Amino acid sequence: MNPLSASNMATPDIEAADFERMARARLLASPPELDEPQSPGDDDLNPGLGPFSAGLRHAAVLVPIVARAPLTVLLTARTDHLPSHAGQIAFPGGKVEQQDATPLAAALRETREEINLDAAFIEPVGYLSPYRTGTGYIITPSVALVRPGFRLTANPDEVADVFEVPFAFLMNEANHEIHSRVWRGAERRFYAMPYGERYIWGATAGIIRTLYRRLFST
Template sequence: MSPLSASNVAIELDAANFARLARSRLLNIPPDLHDAQGPGDDDLNPGANRYAATPRHAAVLVPVVARDPLTVILTERTAHLSAHAGQIAFPGGKVETFDETPFAAAAREAREEVALGSEFLDLLGYLPAYRTGTGYIVTPAVALVRPGFTLEAEPTEVARVFEVPLAFLMNEANHRIESRLWSSGERRFYAMPYGEHYIWGATAGIIRSLYRRLVSA
């Protein structure tokens, strides 16, 4: 039975086979930012319709490290930031006019935030653009990361950087649906707690999008 069958959703592939799978199922060009059917924060809140009419474009790197087993690099944002303080996030940020592609933007941000050089990155493809309730449309670029790098958190933005097994993130049993009360009412979201790290919101939504592409497709 294939390790990606419905009865065994935890990915158990080496780096080479994972790269082949990803290239066959991910988008090979950046996604259409105007695709209203793409994933977003309101997937679990039908009718909420709180997306910005003209969202700002951002890109994140989904860095899958070629270890045995495969891992994913994530960061914890510093507590003093004005937006998303203390949350778990992928390396990434605003796409600037000088960025040739969303991957270039994500790679630049990864270098700035955690000192991950682009020479270690092999782009595998893109996920559909993800809309956030905070006014962004995010292009996730999935890359295989060659070991040998040394990560260093940029202290004004990143409190810590850590790795999570890809198999844990790709196992649907670890995808919780939780809710909180906000000023606008109760909202539901995906959460994937891992040890002391509470992965939720847009980061969990993008992980869920990766799962749908690689495992449940």
């Protein structure tokens, strides 16, 4: 069956080779410009609170798709004592530093520092458009296939846990809920994808939503 067929768009259950072909065809082949027009962000659901554009700090994350059968997405839970986004679910990543040649280089460096995932297991397949956050960052996501067999060690200063969520669950639009809470005196709406005890929301859920739209939305 064609993995791009309409019958698979709701809950795609595809093999790693099919995902790689799809990703290389539909994702960006090179790092996007940070001022890319109409790039996604937290303000998409909150037009009265944005746009968040001026003075954003550049960050990069790795979106690791683990080549299991079925595919999974590797995520981290941040420690509770971090100064920002404490306890939240996140992709491995962080600020782009001066020594980082590309956003991918930054994402790979941060991934190694946070969870000790060796780059030898990682096969980059493309970029997503930069994602703007209401907390002052513009994030460049690098999508990659990760070969199983790796051993992870979470950096206790940054990562409380590392876990995997089925790719098909995250790519099912029915699981893309819109939640809200009060932020800076106003109601803020955001994507949320609760999975068991894991509450995936905010920028992480927004990036997942962007990946879904790139791969499966017509």
